[in-house]
Amino acid sequence: VDAQDAQRLDSLLDPLHAADIADLLEQISPTVRRELLRLWPEGIDGDILSELEEGIREEVIESLSPDVLAEAVRTLDTDDVVDILEDMEAADQDRLLGALDKADRVAVEQALAYPEYSAGRLMQREVVVAPEDWNVGQAIDYMRSVETLPDQFYHVILVDPRMKPRGYVTLGRVLSSRRDVLLHDIVEDSFRTIEAHEPEADVAYIFNHYHLISCAVVDAHDRLVGVITIDDAMNVLDEEHEEDMLRMAGVDDEASLSDTVIEAAKGRAVWLFVNLLTAILASLVISAFAETINQMVALAVLMPIVASMGGNAGTQTMTVAVRALATRDLTSQNALRVIWREAAVGAINGCIFGLLMALIAGWWFGIPMLAVVIGVAMVLTHIAAAAGGILIPMGLQRFGVDPALASGPFVTTVTDVVGFFAFLGLASWALL
Amino acid sequence: VDAQDAQRLDSLLDPLHAADIADLLEQISPTVRRELLRLWPEGIDGDILSELEEGIREEVIESLSPDVLAEAVRTLDTDDVVDILEDMEAADQDRLLGALDKADRVAVEQALAYPEYSAGRLMQREVVVAPEDWNVGQAIDYMRSVETLPDQFYHVILVDPRMKPRGYVTLGRVLSSRRDVLLHDIVEDSFRTIEAHEPEADVAYIFNHYHLISCAVVDAHDRLVGVITIDDAMNVLDEEHEEDMLRMAGVDDEASLSDTVIEAAKGRAVWLFVNLLTAILASLVISAFAETINQMVALAVLMPIVASMGGNAGTQTMTVAVRALATRDLTSQNALRVIWREAAVGAINGCIFGLLMALIAGWWFGIPMLAVVIGVAMVLTHIAAAAGGILIPMGLQRFGVDPALASGPFVTTVTDVVGFFAFLGLASWALL
Structure with missing residues (x-):
């Protein structure tokens, strides 16, 4: 396609x-993308810009002439302009703002005055209102x-004289x-308002x-x-989920x-570093029992x-929590019941897998006491995993930290330390 | 509140x-819930039923008299009725279907004929259509x-004489x-249709x-x-995310x-069992080097x-993949570029943390060769983690398995086995 045939390109795209x-622009390689933008600048309109993800969008915007850019942005609703602007650097922002009509510019500037990730940034200014006492015909x-109604609107909002x-x-x-x-005789009872700073x-x-x-x-x-419309809310919901998922895995959200490559490596190194510290902490526990391991290498195995097993059980509970x-199903109302439930689940699975592992270890190494030790250690670790998996996210939430972000390292630290300590401690006490 | 005062309850709820x-019904304890339902049966309407989650809904439906139930369901749009019905047992389904008007019953039965989790189950039958040649006034x-328009509708769909x-x-x-x-002069260009089996x-x-x-x-x-409306789609999006998140953590989706407690324990035991097998596999690798560990207990530490570290790096890559x-950002178009990028990220972070860990190990145990061994092992494990983290989900997707469901165990197996093998293997070769 990219054989310099601009006409063909236009008819295809x-x-x-x-x-x-x-999507296409995001998936092709950077060189092909530059070539495509050079051949087809007039094709890039505002809608495409708002669909692009941040990194690529900057690249595209820089490649466009000011005129094309101004034209592209002018057709958008204010919420989409704000969305594009908030990721840009100050100089570029001014350039883009200058391209807007006066009324739009003021609206966009007002929206930018609200804090990032607030309702004020999300809303569009274009609203269809009617005085309370109008009838349907009016x-x-x-x-x-x-003349200019918003692109998308689903309700007429009734306002009093003070708006x-x-x-x-x-x-x-x-x-x-x-x-x-x-x-006002046909209003919906689902009506509610959102404060712009929420x-x-x-x-x-x-x-x-x-x-x-x-x-x-x-x-x-x-x-x-x-007014905020559902498509923007759906977008936020999608982003929130993505953030939670990436944060829980320790990836920059x-x-x-x-x-x-460098950005990606940097975004993951932070949590790898935290994990290194917690792994070293767990190793310190092991090194305290170096003498025990020296006498029975089966322990190291x-x-x-x-x-x-403890780490996995902890991650399960943590993910549920x-x-x-996030969905507000876990509140102070039912916290105690949920904690007890998780502890019971941990105890049950701990017993099942403790018993199973005891049988395997007994058969593998032929030392009955070793089987008992690993069985008991598994039960203890599972209960600690359940407790850590639920209490740590709840504690973080109470202190205003996003539980998705910080729970992982704490929970694995708990399960590793408890796991190694219970197993090696019991072994050194019972076996030697 | 639950001091038997039905009147007060009614005015509060x-x-x-x-x-x-x-939400309230879900969060109170089972005994309080039974009490509340006994005192306030007439309060439960169809909307509340469709908001409840499955387990609680069954409990509530069983507690209601057939008349109350019939009345509750009759006010709902067909898609909500289908949503309630599909989780019920056959006998209860018939009871509920019997309570519907004939036209609604036929519509609901037709919807139930579509496969579960298909567009046909999601749609509502109530549609506002107009012939293509009408004007706005008509x-x-x-x-x-x-007389009966759907509760929510946002578009008039134009149809030809054959619908x-x-x-x-x-x-x-x-x-x-x-x-x-x-x-037909004011139609939207965003129009598209979905096949009911999608x-x-x-x-x-x-x-x-x-x-x-x-x-x-x-x-x-x-x-x-x-027609499917966005609120149903938003709901599905939310559920899909939840499923992905729970599946990745090895929790029943x-x-x-x-x-x-028993249901929860069972839902998690499956993946704990898989994890047990992979953990044993990793232990077999360790036991092959038991002699080496016996000679240098620092290796066990x-x-x-x-x-x-390998497990975490693998989880990071896997989550991104x-x-x-899921968002279809990773396709066969850009797969090769993404794989190379992940491998490069793995190599960079592997080098950083390998070096860091080499310094720590050298300082801790004072054996220069041990420092070199752990450093090289970390680099190899990180690269294996990156490769496994991206290739395993892509491979599973190709074979039609949900990558969120099954990637976890495979990726940790790869990182554990490669990690232990690289570290202990290098150690036995270089140190002894």
Whole structure:
């Protein structure tokens, strides 16, 4: 395709959806991408820009002429412009802001004044409002007369004279009601507002929990300042999940496949370093029992099994706990019940696998006491894993730390230390 | 609250959103829940039932009288009824189906005929359609005349005489256009259809990728059979994420906080068992070097560090790969580039932490050759971890296995075996 044939390129790419073109741009190699952008600059519109991931987007923006860029951005709703702008450097931001109409520029600047990852950054300014006392006919006539309605809107928000939102009407209800019906007689009872400073994670939770399609955003004085639509909330939900997953694995949560090797290595080194420290801590426990191992090398062979099983049981409990905290299924209401349940699960699986491992070790090494020691050590480690797996995320949450981010190292430290200590300690006491 | 005061209960719970009541029911203890249901049966409506999670829902449904249940279900859209029914046993299903109107019952039965987790199960039958050649005025008059419109709808779908969907118009465009504008002049270019047999995971992907709000569902003959709305897609997206996260940690993907202790223990035992086998495999590697360890106990102290670092590096790469496969950012197009990148990241971090660990081991045990051995072993293990972390999920995906489900055990086996083998093998060759 990239045989310099710009015409052919245009006819191939033009019918595609912006999201697909963005995917294509992300997946081809950097050299091919540069070539494509050189051949097809006029093809890049605002929609493609907002679909691109950060790293690639910067690259694309730098390659575009100011005119093309200005044209591309002008067609977007304010929330999409904000989304593009917030990842850019100050100089580039100014260049892009300069390309906007005055009204849009002011709206974008106001949105940027809200903290990052807040509802204010997520909302679009374009809102369809109607006074509380209008009827359906007035609303329809108004909408027909307004020139620029938002790209996507699903509700008409009713406001009082001081712009405080009072309720909303779905477009479906507006359309299916007679012209003389009063708007405030057909409002939805699901109406709620979000304060512009609320974190976007809470916004996603509210949309998902209450099945909202759009939600009015108000300022500190309860006045309407914008609206968030479900597609933005779905996006945040998706990002939050990705963050949780990457954080739990100790990967930088902004990581993406288009990062360079150095960026990717750096993003993972932090948690590898933490893991190194906890692994050394576990080794110190082992080295305290060096004499014991010296007398029975079977201990060295078996001890990683105890630690590995404990680590896995701990990760299981931790994942359930982190997830339940994120979905708010685990609260102070039911915490005690959940902790007891996890401890019981740990004890049961500890007994099952302790017994199994005792049988295996007894058969393998033919030392009955060694079998007893590894069995008991497994039970203890599983219970410690369950306790650590649930208490550590809950504790971190209480201290305002994201449990997904920091639980992993703490939990494995607990299971490794308890595992090695229980196994080697019991062995040195019972076997020697 | 539960001091038998039914009136007080009613006044407290009635103003709450169904989702919040469901949360409350999930979080209180089983005894309190039974008591509450006995006191307040008439409060349970269909919306609360669809918000409840499976285990609790069965409990609640069993406690309700057939009349209350029938009344509760009758108000729901077909997709929500299907959602409740599909988790129930056959006898209960019949009871509930019997409570529905004839038309609804047929619709629900048709939906249940589609495979589980398909678009057909997700869609609602209630659709607003208009012939292609209508104008805005005709559409509005039609909507005003129809008695039962769906609870939520955002588009009017244009169909040809054989019910094949041709495009859709947003309600916003209908409202803002003059009555004589033809519907097919204001259709959206984002229109696409989903085949009813497509898996729901693909539905969620399409909604998220193309920012859809609703999407027409067609049968094998391309005829319109229903519509899926974004709130259902958001729900699926959320569930898919939860599944991925739980699967990666080796927890049964249907696990929830309301499972009993036995259910929870069973759901985790499977993967603990797999882990036991892989841990034993790693131990066999160690036991092959028992003689070496016997001669230098420092090896037993240090070997868990090599395995632990390798395991973590492998999990990092694996998580990035599983996530990228799920979002379809990792395709056969860019696979080779991503594999090379991961190998390079592994090599870089391997060198950094290998060097660091060599310094620590040298200082700790004062044996220069031991420092060299652990350093080289760390580099090799990190590269193996990177290779395993990316190739195993990709391989599983190719063979049609969910990479989130099965990658974990394979990757840790690779890192453990390579880690122990490299470290102990190098040690026995270089040190003794």
